[in-house]
Amino acid sequence: MTAVVVCTEQDVLTALSTVTDPELDESITDLGFVRSVTLDDDGVTVHLRLPTAFCSPNFAYLMASDSLDALRLIEDIGEVRVLLDDHHDSDKINAGLAADAGYVGTFGSEAEDSLHELRRMFRSKAHAAAMERCVEAHLKTTDLGVNEIYRLTLSDLASGKAKAALLRRRIGIGLSICPASRVFVDDDGKRIPPESVPMRLRFAKSVRISMEGNAHFCRGLLATRYADSESVGATPRITNLRTRSPR
Amino acid sequence: MYEKNGEKYFIVDGHVHIWDGRASNQKNVHGKQFIDCFYDYHKNLSPEEVVWDYDTYTYYGSERFERDLFVDGYVDHAIFQATLLSDFYHTGFGQTDEALALVAKNPGKLTYNHAYDPRHEEAGLEQLRKDADRMNLQGVKLYTAEWHGDSRGYKLDEPWSRRYLEECIKLGIKNIHVHKGPTIRPLDRDAFDVSDVDKVATDYLDLRFVVEHVGLPRLEDFCWIATQESNVYGGLAVALPFIHTRPRYFAQIIGELLYWIGEDKILFGSDYALWTPKWLIEKFVDFQIPEDMQSEYAPITVEQKQKILGLNAAALYDIDVPADLQLAEPAGQEGVEVAAGAREPESVPS
Numbered sequence: 001m002t003a004v005v006v007c008t009e010q011d012v013l014t015a016l017s018t019v020t021d022p023e024l025d026e027s028i029t030d031l032g033f034v035r036s037v038t039l040d041d042d043g044v045t046v047h048l049r050l051p052t053a054f055c056s057p058n059f060a061y062l063m064a065s066d067s068l069d070a071l072r073l074i075e076d077i078g079e080v081r082v083l084l085d086d087h088h089d090s091d092k093i094n095a096g097l098a099a100d101a102g103y104v105g106t107f108g109s110e111a112e113d114s115l116h117e118l119r120r121m122f123r124s125k126a127h128a129a130a131m132e133r134c135v136e137a138h139l140k141t142t143d144l145g146v147n148e149i150y151r152l153t154l155s156d157l158a159s160g161k162a163k164a165a166l167l168r169r170r171i172g173i174g175l176s177i178c179p180a181s182r183v184f185v186d187d188d189g190k191r192i193p194p195e196s197v198p199m200r201l202r203f204a205k206s207v208r209i210s211m212e213g214n215a216h217f218c219r220g221l222l223a224t225r226y227a228d229s230e231s232v233g234a235t236p237r238i239t240n241l242r243t244r245s246p247r
Numbered sequence: 248m249y250e251k252n253g254e255k256y257f258i259v260d261g262h263v264h265i266w267d268g269r270a271s272n273q274k275n276v277h278g279k280q281f282i283d284c285f286y287d288y289h290k291n292l293s294p295e296e297v298v299w300d301y302d303t304y305t306y307y308g309s310e311r312f313e314r315d316l317f318v319d320g321y322v323d324h325a326i327f328q329a330t331l332l333s334d335f336y337h338t339g340f341g342q343t344d345e346a347l348a349l350v351a352k353n354p355g356k357l358t359y360n361h362a363y364d365p366r367h368e369e370a371g372l373e374q375l376r377k378d379a380d381r382m383n384l385q386g387v388k389l390y391t392a393e394w395h396g397d398s399r400g401y402k403l404d405e406p407w408s409r410r411y412l413e414e415c416i417k418l419g420i421k422n423i424h425v426h427k428g429p430t431i432r433p434l435d436r437d438a439f440d441v442s443d444v445d446k447v448a449t450d451y452l453d454l455r456f457v458v459e460h461v462g463l464p465r466l467e468d469f470c471w472i473a474t475q476e477s478n479v480y481g482g483l484a485v486a487l488p489f490i491h492t493r494p495r496y497f498a499q500i501i502g503e504l505l506y507w508i509g510e511d512k513i514l515f516g517s518d519y520a521l522w523t524p525k526w527l528i529e530k531f532v533d534f535q536i537p538e539d540m541q542s543e544y545a546p547i548t549v550e551q552k553q554k555i556l557g558l559n560a561a562a563l564y565d566i567d568v569p570a571d572l573q574l575a576e577p578a579g580q581e582g583v584e585v586a587a588g589a590r591e592p593e594s595v596p597s
Contacts, residue, residue, distance in 0.1 A: 023464060052287060053280035088280055109397060206467035206507070209499045214464040216493050224291040 025126040032234030043078030051221035132204035155179035249321035257572035259560035262516025278335040292488035320524040328388040360386040386422030448476040470507035484516035502544030
C-alpha cells in the first residue's frame with residue numbers, strides 16, 4: 001500500500017507562496033498565477049497560468065519548476081504534478097517538468113545554458129529595490145541626510161515588512177544579515193563609497209519603479225485574460241478528491 | 248494639431264500599424280495568441296468607452312485608420328513601425344502594401360519604416376537596398392528578439408547586424424527603432440537585454456536609436472544607457488496608456504525618463520491600434536505630476552509636452568512644422584545638454 005497522502009490545502013498554498021516571479025519579485029499566489037489545486041489520494045496537481053501566451057518561456061519555466069521544488073518539500077505530499085496552461089510553450093514545459101528534464105533538457109537546442117545567470121540578475125535587482133524601499137522609509141522617519149546613508153546598518157532599520165523583505169533578498173544573493181552589516185552595499189555585499197551613494201540610490205529607485213510597474217501590468221493583463229474564468233480574482237480553485245481523510 | 252487652453256501641439260504619432268490579425272491570415276496558433284495578447288493589452292489599458300470589439304480589432308482597414316488618426320485623433324504626422332511576424336501570419340502581421348498605399352494617399356502625413364533581419368545575411372542586405380529605394384526609408388523597426396528558425400533572436404552588435412547598420416548609414420536610413428520591451432517568444436536572457444543598443448550607439452553616431460517601449464520591462468537599464476549616449480531616444484508606446492489606469496505609476500515613469508534622458512529624447516507613440524491616439528493625447532496634455540509627488544519630480548511644462556508629443560520626432564524625421572507650432576529652441580536635437588541623470592559624476596552601477 002502506498003503512503004497515505006496527508007498534507008493539507010494550506011500546506012500546498014503556503015509552499016506555492018514561497019515561489020516568486022523572478023522579474024516582479026512577488027509571490028505567484030499573490031499575483032494570481034496559481035489557477036487550481038487538486039488534491040487526490042495519489043498526491044497534488046497544480047495548474048499555473050500567466051498573463052499572456054507570450055510571457056517569456058524562461059520565466060514560465062522557472063516559476064513552474066520552482067513550484068515543483070517547493071511542493072516536493074512538503075512531507076507526505078505524494079506525487080506532485082505541476083502544469084502550465086495556455087502558454088505557447090505549455091506542451092514543451094509540461095513534458096519537461098513531468099520528466100524532470102531541467103531547463104536545457106526541456107528546451108533542447110533552443111536553450112543556450114541554464115538559468116542561473118538570469119536568476120542571479122533578477123535577485124540582484126530585487127535586492128536593489130528592497131534596499132531602496134528601506135532607505136527611503138528610513139529617510140522619511142529620521143533626519144538622516146542622504147550623504148549619511150552609507151553609515152546605516154541593518155540594526156538601524158525599523159522592523160516590519162520592508163526590512164523582512166530586504167533580509168530575504170540579502171539571503172537570496174548570499175549577503176550577511178548580521179545586524180551590524182551595512183545596508184547600502186552592492187550586489188557582492190561591498191560597501192559603496194559615500195559620495196556614490198546618492199546616485200546609486202537614485203538608480204535603485206528606477207529599478208524599484210520598473211519592477212512595480214511590471215507587476216501592475218501583469219496583474220492587469222491576467223485579470224483581463226481570465227475575466228470570465230472559474231476562479232475569483234487571484235484565488236486558486238481548490239478541489240479535494242480524496243477518498244481517505246487526511247491525518 | 249491639438250489645442251488646449253490656448254496652447255497648440257504639433258502631433259507626431261511615432262508608432263502606428265495597419266495590421267491583419269484575422270483568422271484567415273493566421274498561419275498557426277501563435278498568430279491567434281499574438282493578436283489575442285494585443286487585444287488583452289488594448290482591453291486592459293484603454294478607457295472603457297474606446298474599447299473595440301474583437302473582430303474590429305483584428306482588422307480595421309485603411310478608412311478607420313485615417314479617421315482614428317487624422318480626423319478624430321489630432322495627428323499631424325504618423326510613422327508606421329513594421330511588425331512582420333512572417334512565422335505567424337501568411338501575409339505578415341503588419342500590412343506593408345496597404346501601409347505604402349496610405350503613405351501615397353496622404354502625402355506629407357505618413358512615414359513608413361520597414362524591417363530587416365540580419366540573419367538573412369547577404370540576401371537580406373540586397374533586399375534592404377531594394378526596400379530602401381522602393382519605400383523611401385528613413386527608418387527601420389527591428390525585433391531583436393524575434394525567432395527565426397533555431398535562433399531565438401540576435402544582438403545589434405553582432406557582425407552581420409553591424410553590416411546592416413553600416414548599410415543603413417549608406418542608404419540614408421538614420422532612425423533605428425528597436426523593440427525592447429514586451430517580447431515575442433524570447434528564450435534566453437539576451438533577448439531582453441538593452442546593452443547591445445549601448446554598444447552600437449557608441450559606434451554609430453550617425454544613427455539614432457529609438458528604444459521602443461522605453462525598455463519596459465527594463466526601464467532602468469534603458470535609462471542608464473540613454474544617459475550615456477547622445478543618440479539614444481525612448482518611444483513611449485505601451486508606457487503612456489498607464490496614464491489612464493495607473494496615473495501615479497505613469498507619473499513615476501515619465502518622471503524617471505525626464506530625469507535620466509531628458510525632454511528632447513522622449514517620443515510619443517500610440518502603438519495604434521493597440522490604443523487610439525485621441526485619448527492618449529488628451530490625457531497627456533491634461534496630465535500633471537500629482538502634487539504630493541512634486542517633491543520627487545518637477546511638474547511637467549507645456550513646452551516639454553510639445554516636444555514629447557511631436558516636435559522631437561519631427562526633428563528626427565525632418566517633418567515640416569508650421570511656424571506657429573514651433574518652439575524658440577529647436578526640439579529633439581542631438582547636441583542638446585544631456586539629462587540630469589547623466590550629469591552626475593558617477594561610475595556605472597554594476
